[in-house]
Amino acid sequence: MTSNYKKIFTGDSLKAKLLVARLHEIGIEAVVKDEAESARLAGFASSMLGQVDVYVHKDEEEKALTVIY
Template sequence: MLKSNYQKIYSGNQFDVKAIVEKLHSINIEGVVKDESESGRLAGFASAIPGEQDLYVHNDEVEKALELIKSHFKK
């Protein structure tokens, strides 16, 4: 198995993920979004219900990203 330099920090709906990604960009962290339902749709396996998206960041940025997520949901 390949070792990844990225760690999943959040799973949720597309709206929360997009908001978090925008906040990550504001502190110069690049998030990677993985959307299994969109991947399936593009491969020809249509899905009427959008699934959760997974958000990954580089291992060096996990702590800062998790702090940002905590503050995002304190509202």
């Protein structure tokens, strides 16, 4: 299965929220994958507390990386 999204960040949720806000300012909608929150909502425990992944559409990856670096 191929995906049209590329992971550009893995780290704590606060930094991810700041990154997503900066991406939104330049017109990029990011997808945040939070395994710990998903597990909590499903009634399970997770050892990945606070770690989230941020994805952007692969066509916007290069533009998005300028926000990070």
